[in-house]
Amino acid sequence: MFPNCPRPMSTTAKLTWTAYLPRRPISKQYWEAGGNCNMAIAAARLGLHCIAIGHVGNEVYGQFLVDVLHDEGIGMVGMCENTNVDSSSASYETLLCWVLVDSLQRHGFCSRADFSKDPAFSWMSKLSEQVKTAIKQSKILFCNGYGFDELPPGVIVSAVEYAVEVGTALFFDPGPRGKSLSAGTTEEQGALSQLLRMSDVLLLTSDEAESLTGIENPISAGQELLKQGVHTKWVIVKMGPRGSILITRSSISCAPAFKVNVIDTVGCGDSFVAAIAYGFIHNMPAVNTLAIANAVGGATAMGCGAGRNVATLEKVIELMKASNLNEDDEFFDELLNENLDVQAIKSLSKLVIKGSENQPNCVSLQKVVSELLPKLKLTHLQKKVPC
Numbered sequence: 001m002f003p004n005c006p007r008p009m010s011t012t013a014k015l016t017w018t019a020y021l022p023r024r025p026i027s028k029q030y031w032e033a034g035g036n037c038n039m040a041i042a043a044a045r046l047g048l049h050c051i052a053i054g055h056v057g058n059e060v061y062g063q064f065l066v067d068v069l070h071d072e073g074i075g076m077v078g079m080c081e082n083t084n085v086d087s088s089s090a091s092y093e094t095l096l097c098w099v100l101v102d103s104l105q106r107h108g109f110c111s112r113a114d115f116s117k118d119p120a121f122s123w124m125s126k127l128s129e130q131v132k133t134a135i136k137q138s139k140i141l142f143c144n145g146y147g148f149d150e151l152p153p154g155v156i157v158s159a160v161e162y163a164v165e166v167g168t169a170l171f172f173d174p175g176p177r178g179k180s181l182s183a184g185t186t187e188e189q190g191a192l193s194q195l196l197r198m199s200d201v202l203l204l205t206s207d208e209a210e211s212l213t214g215i216e217n218p219i220s221a222g223q224e225l226l227k228q229g230v231h232t233k234w235v236i237v238k239m240g241p242r243g244s245i246l247i248t249r250s251s252i253s254c255a256p257a258f259k260v261n262v263i264d265t266v267g268c269g270d271s272f273v274a275a276i277a278y279g280f281i282h283n284m285p286a287v288n289t290l291a292i293a294n295a296v297g298g299a300t301a302m303g304c305g306a307g308r309n310v311a312t313l314e315k316v317i318e319l320m321k322a323s324n325l326n327e328d329d330e331f332f333d334e335l336l337n338e339n340l341d342v343q344a345i346k347s348l349s350k351l352v353i354k355g356s357e358n359q360p361n362c363v364s365l366q367k368v369v370s371e372l373l374p375k376l377k378l379t380h381l382q383k384k385v386p387c
Helices: 036-045 060-071 129-138 147-151 155-164 175-184 184-199 206-213 219-227 268-281 286-301 313-322 329-336 365-382
Strands: 007-010 015-021 033-037 049-054 073-078 098-099 107-111 138-144 167-174 201-205 234-238 246-247 250-254 346-348 361-364
Touching: 033 036, 033 060, 033 098, 036 049, 036 060, 036 138, 036 167, 036 184, 036 268, 060 073, 073 129, 073 234, 073 246, 098 201, 098 365, 129 138, 129 155, 129 246, 138 155, 138 268, 147 155, 147 175, 155 184, 155 268, 167 184, 167 246, 167 268, 184 219, 201 206, 201 268, 206 234, 219 246, 219 250, 219 329, 234 268, 234 286, 246 286, 250 286, 250 329, 268 286, 286 313, 286 346, 286 365, 313 365, 346 365
Parallel strands: 007 049, 007 138, 015 098, 049 073, 138 167, 167 201, 201 234, 250 346, 346 361
Antiparallel strands: 015 033, 098 107, 234 246, 246 250
């Protein structure tokens, strides 16, 4: 990190230790960092300076997690300050999350937070001065819906309000928790509403966008979220093997996914977010941002597990060089055939075609790759991003 250089990114809330369970007996070698650590590690490997904001206990799991972050060049700021909680109590311990994956790559998550109506760290009541400093020095603060499993809604709202106050961009991914939060307690509903309205960038799957808006078409759902937002600049819809869409108030950008041999999808969405942040910070064109995000998510899917197993820069570069898109023009055309009130529609493609009304202008994949690769190769050499 450069002295006196603002950190490009901080991530708060979902700071956990994850046990990845393959079809063999458990052993220590399957401990892995998880949650927002996936995003932070992927971002650090892209050359962004990251800091994790959260809580870990004093036991072996907490030390393991701190060591993993340190080895990836990621700092850590604890959220607790002057707490009366006994550090030896169960509520102070690092939150462990068990990731269960079957032979079809379907996965589920289980932690002690699933067996309590209160967040795991319900004893937290305010942001520490160290946390405020970290948020102020960052260009982006990333939060996701699973943060509500760990932190009280009031603490999350405090982080949102402070980020807005000091001009730090806010990224929010509600994830599967978005649906339950929208029907949760008054405090949870209020915090969710605050995040959806005040975030600069919203990231959702098409199912999550539909559950929050009641609109099936992911583009129309994204446009509705933009209308409801106060600070919202981008709404990004993740569609797995079909690719992704970035919606602004005046444009729609689409990018099909790269073809990969999928081994494990755990951590793909988190890695995708890291690359969106990379594009946002570097003021990249929307299609370029989606392209690198799809590549990072795809490279993660080629590995097994998350944490330290998320995409490496070498894999991302290799995937972009191959330039093997999973193009599905019929799917995107169907989405775009509705009466969408936008000025510009662009789509990443191997072909270059000037679009007609409500049809996309195709942006050459070769052109996008030629613009991205020099940046990625330079980062690979330097492993740092200048301020």
